[in-house]
Amino acid sequence: MSLRERIARHFHPKLLTVFAEGYRWSDLRADSVAGLTVAIVALPLAMALAVASGADPATGLLTAIVAGFLISALGGSRVQVGGPTGAFIPVIYAIIATHGYDGLVIATLMAGLILVVAGLLKVGTLMKYLPQPLVTGFTAGIAVIIFASQLKDLLGLQVDGVPAEFLPKLGVLWAHLDSFNGWALALALACVGLIVGLRKLAPSAPGFLVAVVLASGAVALFGLPVDTIGSRFGGVPSSLPLPALPSLDLARCIALLPAALTIAFLAGIESLLSAVVADGMTGRRHRSNTELIGQGIANGASALFGGLPATGAIARTATNIRAGARTPVAGMLHAAFLLAFVLLAADLASYVPLPALAGLLVVVAWNMSEHGHFRHTLRSAPRGDKLVLLLTFGLTVFVDLTVAIEVGMVVAAFAFMHRMAGLVEVTAGVQLIEDDSDGESATDATQREQLPPGVEVYQIRGPLFFGAANRLDNLLDQLFTRPNVFILRMRLVPLVDASGVHSLTTLAERCKRQGIVLVISGMQPQPMAVARRLGLVERPGELHFAADFPAALRLARSLTGEGLVRDIAGV
Template sequence: MSANARLARLRSLLPSAADYRGASRTWRRDVLAGVTVGVVALPLALGFGVSSGLTAEQGLVTAIVAGLLAAVFGGSSVQVSGPTGAMVVVLVPIVATHGPSAVAAVTLMAGALVLVAGVARLGRVVSFIPWPVIEGFTVGIAVIIFLQQVPLITSPHQSAAGEHSSNALVAAVQAVAAADPAYLAWGAGAALLVALVMVVAPRIHPALPGSLIGIAIVTALSVLLPTPLAAIGEIPSALPAPALPALDPGTLPGLLPAALTVAALAAIESLLSARVAASMADTGPYDPDRELVGQGLASLGAAFFGGMPATGAIARTSVNVRSGARTRIAAVVHAAVLLLIVLAASGPVGAIPLAALAGVLFVTAVRMVHVATARAILTSTRADAAGFVVTAAVTLAFDLIVAVGIGVALAGLVALRNLSRATGVVREPVPGDPEPGDERIAIVRLDGPLFFAAADRVFDAATAIEGVEVVILRMSRLELVDATGARILSDVVRTLERRGITVLVKGVRQAHDELFRSVGVLSALRDHRHLFTELAPAVAHARSHVLRAAGSSSSPGSIGPSA
């Protein structure tokens, strides 16, 4: 690649004036959408910060800093980024194992990994994740987010990380077992009230921010009434000064697996969100490689301000698009709205009960599960249904990235099995009018892909032919062929030749020619004249071979068939 090409490739990953093409026509809608999504993002940012075992401030700072950087540098015109429920699921065991102080280092490392992935042009990797796996992954995340809120309503001294197990299901059971009955009644009541407002408010008017209204009502009640509900606590009225996170070289190797998990999740979730956004409205295509660059920079920036890892947020991005956003201005305004809240309303925000945030996330988790989608997958094919269920179960029981890996592996095995079944070995009749000796000729047609998963079956079928003197292998219908498949073809030729059967090959595609020569398929033929491009000459040669063989066997002192 030339220097100019490399420079152009690098420039394509950076912001440009083209990012705001059309903003002169849409900026009013963009600003309105940004304000709307900023209001929606506030309780989510606070809730995800607390649920991670960190602080509400860290969630809010992440939404501001990462939301701004991803908006400017990312590959989508309408993506809204910040802390997400999926990331919370990953962070809880990290906080439990390494402590809250390790999150900044993990965020920094993960951001660098995602940035490198973008520069290395790995953005298309998400296309290898099947739809049932993605949906199973989403269902598992939703269940975990729901369970993570249980400790927030059972006791004022418990958080999602707390002193409980890092597994959300076990932690929820432990929290309920140790619950303070009086506090549980208040906490559950507050969460239920917020949930009811979130359900009812959009029915009154779609523009009403139900989560914010519900939180405001519960906060006001907690201030006016003598409730035991624990609140967020004091939040600084300004962003913290940026600083390099404390990095202990001795602990970095131990944090690397966590950083790899966070980076993988950030990349997958962000690319999925950007792809969904691109299909929702005519906002222009998204650049997956640039999206990774933007998300990497977003997490790096969040780390410098003491925040947490960020990803593209599907729920907030959907609100952004449905509110009329068409350019990056909307996501930038969303970050500005959150910053304004920090500067002007940190006191009221600090008084929000944790149980109210739990109510928001309870509803968020439920809304993540689409019953119609799950039903469609479960009634599609057994393989897809199994991938969906297994991914969801493994997500809940173990780890998100492990779940995606197992789901993709399961889908890959099923795809290989189905692909191998598409490989056919068919014996055809000799074309034309029957001639004496045609029964000694076998025409074998190979169809479909020929790769490692189908190789043994092809070998067994092709070499099971008995009672013939010539086999014509028709290869014009072969599609994908890998090295194992080519090697099996050479083994078929050699095996038949060792049994005294002459093999003729017809119709080698140009795309396969080099592979067949390098692996030895063509050199395995008895004579170079046994390679044909048309079937008729191959059949004529086979018939002459059978006749010569018959004449030689009837003559004394025969020396066997010729080429």
């Protein structure tokens, strides 16, 4: 198969699907409101992320404009919003410190090519196999790194050349603690308090922008002695640079290959995680390999304009959905609104105080930490999952992000094999979700014939662990008609881990949104114990547990007969 044929087969942006379905004025109105809402959130965030990464704020805006537009236009998700993200902060900072900014541009360009190749090779499907404790430990570790990177501006310290590594960074900051600026800390804490307060009292208010605007006004009005974008960077240009190919030579490309692989890996993982979150909120399905190709093109374009690495941003994507986005046009308009700010009002960015941006990123780090999920997994998950969580977290903070992922995957695989060693009755290759009509006995087939109208049954065979949990993702999409009651038989599932429970929870939420009552039958003791510890409990009218299939069938009849299930046509 030629490269052109492979691209045509595996690259089909959701934007083309939307236009093929018909794009209406009502869609444009909804997407315009969502795009403006996300742009308001992204404006201060893009500058803050760039400053935290060791770059100037203009590169953050440039990345959000160029890469943000292309990620939406060429990606595999209807509502994905892309741009610079917190996960890249330690990576970018280290690359700039080691290879200079031009080295970052080359590494980003190479990463874009790697992502395009990964999409063409359908690697996007393989990225779904990361276990949930590994992802949680990884993101929590990045959150700690982001917080540490903001200590300089939070405390107003006067220090140059802060190391990229966690412990050396803390040592240098401690050595310069005598330059502490109380005004900087007070301003940052005020911004944090304002953002948190607005989220509770007025959730629809753009807390990030309000905090930055008020902080900028306070600094200008009262002459507070803190650093601003203007004093440190000289402001933000009011135009975009022309694209240019960086100077390339083989030796430097080889030296930058590890950095490029790290950027590509992070961009791929975070974009697909964001797309999965978007699927969970909208009930739609993204195209993972198209998403990787779109991310690759966007990162290549960002590099040509001198921008930063970019990926799908979970918080901005969620904001986009809540604001009513319907199509990728919303993400494209978010980039257009940011461009309008750069062209018309870039001078205002000079007044933004850096402690305010640091306060903003403290909130980002807290949200990114998944502290609730971290504590929940640490308290309730099996010991192997706890080990993966803590090891990934520690290596991310103290060693290296790539090493953390590699070691975490190896430990997760060994932990799984240790679990499987005690299940001698389970043979290899039975991790299948299949229609109950292929059941083991005539009894199963007879039971299926007795199903009342509006009831569907599927069965899981084998352990539901991180390598097989994603098979539940598109289970509802396989149904020709949407049922009122969906029975999931789990009597042949001897083992469930945290990722398996996470997938069951996601399935339950999708059923709830579609007006389907989920009934899980025949759960064995270990899966039931893990599910309860991780919070998967019965919710009348939404999620029920039955001891066996006959009990599940009786429950389904009672639910449909008593009218507890809503008619799908009226949902």
